[in-house]
Amino acid sequence: MKTKIWLSGIALAAMATSAFAQDATQVRIMWYSDGIEGEVIADLLDRFEQANPDIDIILDNVAYQVIQEQLPIQLASGAGPDIARVTNLKAQAEHWLDLRPYVADPAYWDANFGDRFDWMREDGSNAIPGYMTQLTLTGGFANATLFEQAGVELPAHGATWDEWAEASRKVMEDQGLPAAFAIDRSGHRVAGPAISYGAKFIGEDGKPAPMNDGAMDFFTRLTDWTAQGLMLPEVWVSAAGTTYRAAADDFINAQIPFYYSGSWQVANLSGKIGDAFDWVVVGSPCGPAGCSGMAGGAAMVAVKYTKHPEEVARVMDYLASEDIVREFSERTLFLPAHSGIVAKGGLNFQSDDPMVPPAMNAYVAASAETLPEADRMPAWVWGNTVYGAIVTRISQVMAGELTIDQAREMMDRDIADQVEAAGQ
Amino acid sequence: MPLVLIARGLDPVLRLWQRCTGTGGMITFFLLPNMAIFGVFVIIPLVLNIIYSMTGGVDILLKDRSFIGLGQYGRLLECQDYLVSTTCREDQFWTAVRNTGTFVLFQVSLMVCVSMITALILNRKIAGRGFFRAVFFFPVLLSPVVVGLIWRWILQRQGLMNLIVTQLGFDPVVWLNDRFFAFSAAIGVSTWAHMGFYTLILLAGLQAIPKDLYEAAEMDATPASRVFWRITLPLLGPNLAVVLVLALIRGVQIFDEAYVLTGGGPGTSTLFITQYIYEVGFASFLRNPGLAAAASILMGLVLVVLTLIQLGLSRRAEKGNAR
Known part of the structure; x- marks a missing residue:
């Protein structure tokens, strides 16, 4: 009898959990990591989920090779995640969602990330496909x-x-x-x-x-x-x-x-x-x-085959917000691509290593020396x-x-x- | 209980089917599930691959690609001198063909010889025979990627091999940067990884040879070498044929452990045909699915020829045994 009661309880709990989970819209992100950025983004997304219980984010942390070899096939077949972190930005531009109708403040996006939209959208387009998670510079x-x-x-x-x-x-x-x-x-x-x-x-x-x-x-x-x-x-x-x-x-x-x-x-x-x-x-x-x-870098882009563009835009609005971009850059030691943050300066890169601050400053200085062709x-x-x-x-x-x-x-x-x- | 119910429910249907179609229809019925799986995973992809090989463009989906007939085959086969790959339009394809041919020639010969010697030794009553059988078979159980990585770590600049070399007072060598050694390493590692499987086949063949033949030879004081050439080898013929052709097919398909071990280098000296197909189809920035499909069809044709040879040899051996 006790066993039956226990099993009934477990079944009810499972039903309640699944009913609750069904209420939340799932947003799937395909992500790769070079260093510690996977842990940082997971932490940032946990905070978003706590504040937005109606969105359930699934972070697929995959190898870079998956982004390069498997994601293009998924995109070509009209599938794939809702959001992806990619480096092959321009060649796959036809698959990115234009977030302009969905984001809360397109002017904010244009002002802070607009310089690099052409890296990830088709020529002649005015779409907002995503934002650069970091700028990189060879050196x-x-x-x-x-x-x-x-x-x-x-x-x-x-x-x-x-x-x-x-x-x-x-x-x-x-x-x-x-x-x-x-x-x-x-x-x-x-x-x-x-x-x-x-x-x-x-x-x-x-x-x-x-x-x-x-x-x-x-x-x-x-x-x-x-x-x-x-x-x-x-x-x-x-x-x-x-x-x-x-x-x-x-x-x-x-x-x-x-x-x-x-x-x-x-x-x-x-x-x-x-x-x-x-x-x-x-x-x-x-x-x-x-x-x-x-110059180069990786971008978070929304995929146009998503069934939940509004929810995707809310996640992207959060990740592209000034505070979050600043925190992400400071914790990952990545150069931010957010014009507002770059203009304000004062990034407090979180590292005890005395080599890091001069290294980051040297890259910022070197970014002024790239030739127009580059x-x-x-x-x-x-x-x-x-x-x-x-x-x-x-x-x-x-x-x-x-x-x-x-x-x-x-x-x-x-x-x-x-x-x-x-x-x- | 539910299975019994299902069987009872199906019984009248099957009887009706048998009445209408005869015994042949029943065979078809029972083969159908396997044929469906074979069709979905082999026939349909094969047909799709043939269609892809006749299309151009860089798009992945077939609907976005244009029909160009045999253009991809023409591009692969366009060559001024087939012996000099740089004179071919797809020079890397011909480099890969040459490398694969050389690899098959040496690796299969080595594989058959080593497997044969190992099987002969393991067939004798030696101490720890069971242990050694397991030892030689163990690499077969490893993933090819693991095999490639293990040997890469051994052969890299700061690897185990150089540790030994420097302990002996010599300068370290970048083994995998040397064209000859990298190619030899690909052959050696592949042989090491798969010889257990072929040894097992040959061992089974050796154990199937009637003991009285050896006893008769012993009574006649026949030299061991003559016993080998006149008894063991002829009676091992069918197994050897299987080993030879299986090793040949596997050799043509070489990819995983060699790719992890050498990445196709130095230069293109260990670029094999399957890696070429993978690179062109999926991995490279110079991606061309149609060209990769055409190359895989050509490789498939080579494998078909090898399989036909295997069938021919097996049938000849069967006839020989029957006589």
Whole structure:
């Protein structure tokens, strides 16, 4: 009898719970994390749910590869989450929901995030597709301790890539390191430096331009540095295709004195290096045309196949509010893309690591040095195509499979094939 | 009880079906569930893949793609000199074909030899035979990704192998950056991971050979090598044929452990055909689903040929045994 009473109680409780759950509208978010931002967003969303019991948020924390490979298939079939955090912003713009009719104050969105809407919406549109969770900028990190131990001065602001390569070579030789420097295996990472050498990827007609002498100048340097043993070979050489590989672990393990990556690595480096050695952000080394990094970032976008646009807009309004963006940036050590916050300044990045504040300030300073060509790239629909061709073919040159001239021809052909395929 | 009720309910229906369609109809009826599953998961995707291979564009959904006939096949097969992949329009496809062919040649030979030797040893009355059988079979139970990661950690710059090398007083080597070693590692790791399965097949074959043949050979003082070539090998023929063809098919499909181990590098020296299809279809920034579908159809044709060879060999072996 007791058992029956217990079972009845459990059944009633389950019914009550499910009835309650049915009242709440489910909003599903697909999210990936580079560092600690998954924990931060979960905490922020918990607070939203407590204040808004009619919305039940399901946060799917997935691998970045899922965002890159599975989300596009879901979107193409008219499915997917209600909100997603993505980096491939422009190429998937047709799938984002225009939040303008749903958000509480479109003027707030335009004023604070409007500068980057073109990165994630179709050309000519005035949609509000979402907001950038963070801005990123590519740039260099130097192991100050290794430089000091080797008795080599850190190259000053405005130093060229050649000067950085030479200084890092001296450190490598003095300290018996496997390489002088490394750059992440990514077309995006080398595009900024190539622009510093005069690369023009965007043609007059908005389509990809053939690789020019400026671009090839930098790519030739890259392959020469690899052949000379200055650039860590396993990052670029040990993979085929467009496979992404970061060299952060080699920098963290003090195997290289100089590492070119980006601002999103600050929290990662701070957390893993601790007080093992001193490191500094040095911006982007220079070429003849300038000292450009490449801007980018991740965005939270609403997906247009959602069945609950009003609820999605409420979640987005909350996440894009000034206080929440500020807190998110301060806790994750990400550069905010909120114009109001940037204008007010005074971000209190939450880290006990003394390396972090100067690192973040250095990135903010370096963001003023990006060249116009680099600024156009994030909003350009063919950006990823160009990056893919660069990383595929330049790796083959480094591996000794192609000459640099063959690589130039093949990059142009790969890009032309992709443009042609898109037009079919 | 409910099953009995269901059976009773179905009984008149089945009797009526049998009366109308005969025994053949009953066979069809019982095969239908399996055929449905096979159709949904094999036939329909295969047909879709063929259709995809005849479409162009970068969109994923078929309705958004344009029909271009055999254009993707033409692009894959466009080549000035098939022996020099850089002269081909899809040079990476031909590099992958060449790599896969070389891989199959060496890996299958190695696999058959090593499995054979292991099976012969494990078939003898040695101490700890059960333990060693389990040891050799254990890698088969591992996920290919785990296999790839384990060996990557062993062979990377700061891995176990270099720890040993430096302890011996040599400079560390970036093993996976060397074209020859990376390719050899892909062959070795793949063999290590799968040899247990093939050893098991050969061991079963060895144990099925009648003992009296060996006893007769022993009474005649036949040398061991002659026993192997004249008794063991011929009677192991059917099992060897199965091992050979299964290893061949698996070799052509090599992807997971090699992808995790080398990522296709250095350069494209371990880029195999399945990785090429995966990259072009899903992973790459230079995505082209139609081209990937066409490449997979071509690979499928190669596998069909290999399967036909397997069937032919099996039938020949069966006929030989019957005589």
